[in-house]
Amino acid sequence: MDRSFENCPRIAQVFIEKVTRNRPEWVDAGNIINIFVNAILAVTATLGNGMIIVAILRSQNLQTPSYLLITTLAFADLLFGLMIHPLHIVGGTFFLQGNIRGLCAMASLYIFFGLFLGSVSVMIVTCISIDRYLALTLRHRYTIIVTKKRVRYMIVFVCVLAFLGAFPNIFEKYFDIFSRAMFSCYMALLLITCVFYIKSFRALHLYTVQVHAQQPNPLAINFDVVRYKKTLKTMLLVLACLLICYVPSICAFSMWKMLDNRKGELVVYFTTITLICLNSSINPIIYLIRFADIRNAISKAYQTGRDIFLDIF
Numbered sequence: 001m002d003r004s005f006e007n008c009p010r011i012a013q014v015f016i017e018k019v020t021r022n023r024p025e026w027v028d029a030g031n032i033i034n035i036f037v038n039a040i041l042a043v044t045a046t047l048g049n050g051m052i053i054v055a056i057l058r059s060q061n062l063q064t065p066s067y068l069l070i071t072t073l074a075f076a077d078l079l080f081g082l083m084i085h086p087l088h089i090v091g092g093t094f095f096l097q098g099n100i101r102g103l104c105a106m107a108s109l110y111i112f113f114g115l116f117l118g119s120v121s122v123m124i125v126t127c128i129s130i131d132r133y134l135a136l137t138l139r140h141r142y143t144i145i146v147t148k149k150r151v152r153y154m155i156v157f158v159c160v161l162a163f164l165g166a167f168p169n170i171f172e173k174y175f176d177i178f179s180r181a182m183f184s185c186y187m188a189l190l191l192i193t194c195v196f197y198i199k200s201f202r203a204l205h206l207y208t209v210q211v212h213a214q215q216p217n218p219l220a221i222n223f224d225v226v227r228y229k230k231t232l233k234t235m236l237l238v239l240a241c242l243l244i245c246y247v248p249s250i251c252a253f254s255m256w257k258m259l260d261n262r263k264g265e266l267v268v269y270f271t272t273i274t275l276i277c278l279n280s281s282i283n284p285i286i287y288l289i290r291f292a293d294i295r296n297a298i299s300k301a302y303q304t305g306r307d308i309f310l311d312i313f
Contacts, residue, residue: 009167020310023048028096029242031092031095031096032092032096032149034092035088035089035092035093037273038085038088038089038092038277039085039229041080041081041085041278041280041281042082042085042086042089043081043276043279044081044281045077045078045080045081045085045277045280045281045284046078046082047081047082048077048281048283048284048285048288049074049075049078049081049280049283049284050078050291051069051284052070052071052074052284052287052288052294052298053074053075053078053296054296054301055294055298055301056070056071056074056294056297058297058300058301059293059297059300061293061297062293062294062297063073063148064148064232065131065146065147065150065151066128066135067130068134068148068151068152068155069124069126069128069151069155070287072120072155072158073121073124073125073128073238073283074123074283074284074287076117076120076121076124076280077121077194077279077280077281078280078283079113079117080117080277080279080280080281081281083109083113083117084107084110084113084114084117084277084280085277087106087109087110087113087125087278088110090102091103091106091107091110094106094117104295111166112166112167113166114276115162115165115166115182116162116163116165116166117162117185118246118276119161119162119165119166120158120159120162120187121242121279122163122189122242122246123158123162123189124155124158125189125193125238125239125242126189126190126193126196127154127155127158127233128238129194129196129197129200129235129239130192130196130236131146132196132197132200132228132231132232133196133197133199133200133203134146136200136203136204136207136228137203143155163184165185174296186246190243190246190247190285195240197232197235197236200232201232204225204229204232205231207225208225211225230276230290231291233290234286234287234290234291237286237290238286241279241282241283241286242279244275245275245276245278245282246275246276248275249275249276272307285301
């Protein structure tokens with residue numbers, strides 16, 4: 001084995017060997033474009049999600065279990081901007097230079113953070129769908145059963161589970177089984193998420209019909225249907241963006257495994273980088289447009305910062 005590939009993850013080694021061998025010129029051009037795009041997305045993902053996190057943490061009104069889940073998702077997107085984008089830029093530079101050792105080193109980090117953050121994002125989106133369903137079905141009992149403490153435990157469990165699944169080198173001898181298991185888990189989580197959103201919309205429709213059919217009781221009045229419906233649609237939009245960004249990449253990876261040719265590997269490379277990384281920059285835009293509470297919190301934080309700056313200078 002080439003000494004350049006020592007300590008190189010199996011998936012990265014196979015990919016690098018075939019893609020770097022007699023690569024066409026358009027591959028280098030596409031890589032340069034990807035480096036440029038990732039440099040821009042690194043800034044937008046970091047600033048956008050950082051702003052969302054600060055706004056939620058500084059506002060007492062946003063200290064709820066639902067916003068705690070959104071904060072976790074924003075933090076995962078923030079780490080995409082701080083880790084994944086820079087790693088891709090450095091790895092892309094090594095690719096252009098033909099630095100195999102550098103590519104292997106970047107691949108190991110890229111695979112770890114990619115699997116970890118991707119798994120956290122998918123699982124948190126699933127938790128959000130369950131949270132929205134419970135908010136409607138439990139209504140006045142929701143705040144008693146779904147507490148911040150329990151949600152924190154769930155977030156820790158999700159992070160630990162994602163962390164344990166981010167070490168493909170441990171399963172080197174069973175890599176094919178491991179990759180299929182990861183693919184099945186991702187698709188199962190996305191299916192569960194879709195099911196809970198469908199159940200939420202169905203429950204919302206039945207609840208609305210009941211409210212119009214009879215005089216609502218005081219407990220029913222306390223449930224803001226309009227606000228819930230807007231939040232549900234917003235998180236459904238987040239799910240749609242995640243599906244658009246993740247599913248093609250997962251399918252491209254599966255196609256590469258089946259076709260076992262360089263063309264399939266190039267599809268994996270470009271779709272993964274372009275789509276998955278784009279998701280981290282889209283989510284904060286959705287939050288800003290759809291959540292008035294977050295916009296108000298950001299506005300207050302900006303005014304406070306501006307006043308402090310003017311007082312100093």
